[in-house]
Amino acid sequence: MEKNNQKLLQIDELKTYFYTLDGVVRAVDGVSLAIKPGETLGLVGESGSGKSVTAHSVLRLLPPKTSKIVQGQIRFRRRDTSAEIDLANVDPHGDLIRSIRGNEIAMIFQEPMTSLSPVFTVGHQIIEAIRLHQGSSAQEARQKAIDMLQAVGLGMADQLVDEYPHRLSGGQRQRAMIAMALSCRPSLLIADEPTTALDVTVQAQILDLMNSLKERFNMAIWIITHNLGVVAEMADRVAVMYMGRVVESGDVRTIFHQPLHPYTVGLLQSIPKMGAQIKNRLAPIPGSVPDPFSIPAGCAFRTRCPAIAAHCQAEAPMLEVEPGHYVRCCLYA
Template sequence: MPTDGRPILEVRELRTYFFPEEGTVKAVDGASFEVFPGRTLGIVGESGCGKSVTAKSILRIVERPGRIVGGAIHLRREGGTDPAATIDLATLDPAGLEIRHIRGGDIALVFQEPMTSFSPVHSIGNQMVEMIRVHTRLDKAAARERAVEMLRLVGIPRPDRRIDEYAFQLSGGLRQRAMIALALSCHPRILIADEPTTALDVTTQAQILDLLRHLQAQERMAVVLITHNLGVVAEMCDEVVVMYLGRVVERGPVDAIFHAPKHPYTRALLRSIPSIRASVRTKLPTIAGSIPHPYNRPPGCPFHPRCPDVIRGVCDRSEPGPRPVGPGQTASCFLYEESP
């Protein structure tokens, strides 16, 4: 576990709802997890389970009509030894100076699509120098020097020339490397990578994941890896959070999640990974049904209509809270109710 046992970031019962005219969408509905320095937390789940909104909530960049309606996001202050020295990001003014220092300075974000994550009309260097100058006192020349250095660090050849190029001039892999260089250029303590390899081909994926691991060790950062790719999770993560319809259904150490999954949803997810040992021409198991429409959340446990182990009269009545199911592992499921 972590060096001093205290998380650098602690998300408590986070609720982020969207209020379009048609009704309320509970994109994140009571998510809790911790991020420890130097370690990697994986957040997994299907599309629309609230992974990305969780990431945006942490940085307070949720777009209207969404907003955080409850919960806390405690970020430990830099160099703080006093455990009480945290700041609740959920209470900050999203346009204020304090959160702006944290964005990019303490917590950086890497997106799925590196092509559209860069401005189409500004060079990569322009965006890097701008960010470095916002967070440091470096002058233009020094900021550019650091930007070139960062591009070299992420393995971009001839960084002094690439820096003046535009995102569309780079290949997909180089583009994502440049995005990572941009995110890390102010040495953040936490890197949130939202599907960082989804848009890349498999070879490039492996390279980018290697790079992330290497940089994490070098910079001693915490990494929050958001993905629906369980292979990536197994390879990269120390702890795993499984989300379904805005709720954390199971969390625990990566080995426990993969070898002793407790929540029926986690089990179903793991069953749907193709295995090289499976006999040929067998149908890959899928999760029955589909994700409910966001305006039509089922009552009780959100997974009960698709759950193979559903307990009628219980799961459709009330929502289960997290219950300990192993060392450092919890699952929100009535199967593990101590006194049924």
């Protein structure tokens, strides 16, 4: 058995920068977060806060010429040996990361066609993934693919296996992508805005599906979303990200009931309230996300913060305000 304090993934002080013609984008600027085996971590924050770049750093899926991991560690515990490797330090094109990607860490995206190819049948793609990672025979792999399509709730899986992705509905495609991701039994599933493109009913079904598959396959889920409703539905713990940094983290109840960072408070207030007048439904955080070339010095949120204090010009340290509840805000220093 895993020890309770043993982490599956531990990211420490990660910095990932882009080098563009307009200057350096500090997309991830000192992120630390950890995921235990079997747990669901929700990473939330507005668009542009660096969530996807953090995930792409882990899988080393960043554009090679224009980006760089400039600092930090990404420690990942291997499935069979329990050995820990630092993914920040592996060759992004080497065999090691290839054997981890899709095999021990799988990723699903907002747009299923990012991972499903339009020119192959759904089954072909799952079968290839199974054969590549598990070395099964063609016959075995086909049966495993059908089983997997059934496991994600697709009816008539023995027929769907021979269909092309464009013949499926949006929800069915999302299920097929999940089937492909899970066919290699990853210990970590990274889901980056997996339901953002789906309508509300299908969204709820996919979240339910992921919750039940997590139990069944005993994996950890890292769910990335701008939608706090999705986090409430899925996560055990939550990390809130703003401008390339985690500003608050804690268990899901604490974050929803006792948020401390003014940014978290603002995000929670902007959740649409059921039954409220359309006009009064959203209380968005005032102002907009600063552009990535002019991140304010000190606390990056201070240009929008309703609780601005003089010492916000200095960088706020991450404080553990109570066990397991961390906040990066000078109000609590």
